[in-house]
Amino acid sequence: MVGITGYGVHIPSYRLTGQAVGAAWGGPGGKTERAVANYDEDAVTMAWAALDSCLAGKPRGEVGGIYLASTSLPYLEMGNSALVASALDLARDIHSADFAGSLRAGASAFLSAVNGVKAGMAKSILVAVSDLRQAEPGSPAELEVGDAAGGLMVGSDNVIAEIKETISLTREMVDVWRREGEIYPHEEDARFIRENAILPLLKEAAEKLLKKAGLTKDKINKVVYTAPDARTSQTFQKSLGFPETSYPAVELYQKIGNVGAALPVLLLIQALETAKPGDRILWLAYGGGCDAFLLEATDKIGSFPNRGILAQALESRRAISSYGKFLQFRGNLPAEKVNPYTSTIILNREESAIIRLHGVRCQNCGERYFPPRRICKKCRAKDKFEDWKLGRRGKIYTLTKDHLPPTPDPPVIMASADIEGGGRFYGQMADCDPAKAEIGMEVELTFRRLHEGSGFINYFWKMRPI
Numbered sequence: 038m039v040g041i042t043g044y045g046v047h048i049p050s051y052r053l054t055g056q057a058v059g060a061a062w063g064g065p066g067g068k069t070e071r072a073v074a075n076y077d078e079d080a081v082t083m084a085w086a087a088l089d090s091c092l093a094g095k096p097r098g099e100v101g102g103i104y105l106a107s108t109s110l111p112y113l114e115m116g117n118s119a120l121v122a123s124a125l126d127l128a129r130d131i132h133s134a135d136f137a138g139s140l141r142a143g144a145s146a147f148l149s150a151v152n153g154v155k156a157g158m159a160k161s162i163l164v165a166v167s168d169l170r171q172a173e174p175g176s177p178a179e180l181e182v183g184d185a186a187g188g189l190m191v192g193s194d195n196v197i198a199e200i201k202e203t204i205s206l207t208r209e210m211v212d213v214w215r216r217e218g219e220i221y222p223h224e225e226d227a228r229f230i231r232e233n234a235i236l237p238l239l240k241e242a243a244e245k246l247l248k249k250a251g252l253t254k255d256k257i258n259k260v261v262y263t264a265p266d267a268r269t270s271q272t273f274q275k276s277l278g279f280p281e282t283s284y285p286a287v288e289l290y291q292k293i294g295n296v297g298a299a300l301p302v303l304l305l306i307q308a309l310e311t312a313k314p315g316d317r318i319l320w321l322a323y324g325g326g327c328d329a330f331l332l333e334a335t336d337k338i339g340s341f342p343n344r345g346i347l348a349q350a351l352e353s354r355r356a357i358s359s360y361g362k363f364l365q366f367r368g369n370l371p372a373e374k375v376n377p378y379t380s381t382i383i384l385n386r387e388e389s390a391i392i393r394l395h396g397v398r399c400q401n402c403g404e405r406y407f408p409p410r411r412i413c414k415k416c417r418a419k420d421k422f423e424d425w426k427l428g429r430r431g432k433i434y435t436l437t438k439d440h441l442p443p444t445p446d447p448p449v450i451m452a453s454a455d456i457e458g459g460g461r462f463y464g465q466m467a468d469c470d471p472a473k474a475e476i477g478m479e480v481e482l483t484f485r486r487l488h489e490g491s492g493f494i495n496y497f498w499k500m501r502p503i
């Protein structure tokens with residue numbers, strides 16, 4: 038039996054509210070809000086966070102592949118998935134690949150993972166789907182899009198939802214597009230495209246999948262499909278013709294926005310959160326065609342440890358203090374430039390410490406150090422160290438709030454924390470209300486963008502309140 042063996046999510050904590058947008062541009066703004074990636078987050082860091090939550094309590098050594106899907110990968114050329122694999126400290130002898138170019142990229146990555154496990158290529162494969170959606174300032178789309186990531190684990194042990202059947206359709210269609218060098222996607226004649234291209238495609242995929250599986254619509258417990266927004270999703274329901282109880286709640290669109298390639302996976306996770314053993318889930322993801330899956334929840338679904346994780350992530354939110362700050366987060370306003378020194382040589386040579394967070398343990402006296410060093414401070418032994426993995430949680434030992442460095446979210450909080458299992462970590466804090474930052478605060482390490490220098494992005498770890 039091959040299927041989903043785990044899932045995880047990452048919803049950035051900041052929300053841009055209709056009120057803030059209304060105050061900036063005039064107009065009511067409405068009650069909806071959307072998730073906003075912090076200034077130090079991107080598709081890579083959000084993918085890491087979703088997979089890190091997916092992997093909680095699971096042995097990482099058994100993962101044999103990692104696929105990363107997004108329409109907003111920070112690097113057009115360079116293995117984004119390899120970077121995420123390294124930050125997750127996965128084994129080095131695994132397959133990795135980036136999937137891009139379509140809102141269906143996540144479903145395509147998932148299908149490849151399913152086929153990879155079925156073919157015996159790997160015991161389990163991780164799929165991360167992460168998107169940071171941009172919209173022109175002041176456009177209606179600004180409140181409709183959002184940023185988030187979802188992670189799925191595909192395998193054959195402890196399956197919570199089995200893959201029963203799949204079909205794929207390929208259709209050239211001009212619905213939403215973005216060309217090389219462009220930041221904002223285009224969408225024209227939206228209503229025509231939605232009703233005459235997207236909806237017929239979803240219907241065709243659903244009918245062909247049901248026919249292949251030998252099922253009728255009334256045998257489906259949950260139908261998961263994407264739409265550009267909540268209203269269109271509700272319009273589609275009437276035409277798709279499944280039992281009314283099988284449709285998903287549209288709250289994701291209203292709470293975090295249309296999160297692009299990540300939306301199909303988050304909607305699937307939303308369905309898995311309430312699925313009962315034996316429930317049949319029909320999952321449709323469109324974009325240049327449609328990938329369709331029939332899944333069946335197993336008796337393992339009720340006791341799955343991450344169940345409820347999406348609802349939790351949706352609740353943990355704080356409104357971004359101003360629309361101006363939102364523009365700064367997205368780099369839409371001129372800001373003071375910092376040109377820090379960075380070196381690809383150091384990054385390559387010290388990948389194990391910088392990205393994998395490996396420190397050292399003294400073989401003579403057992404003292405642990407991060408970052409790695411050559412001489413033990415305790416027993417003075419030289420070059421007698423072995424590889425040791427730094428923990429991921431700790432307690433703030435001391436901190437300072439620095440108002441001088443240019444940052445979209447001042448002040449920069451620099452802290453040092455005692456890490457569970459030994460070692461002390463010094464660095465910046467992330468997602469932290471400065472008024473609440475204090476000594477003794479419990480933190481976890483999170484993978485973020487640190488700065489850009491020499492044309493590339495320095496990723497490193499920051500401390501985030503638990």
Ligand code: ZN
Nearest residue numbers: 399402413416
């Ligand atoms: Zn020592």
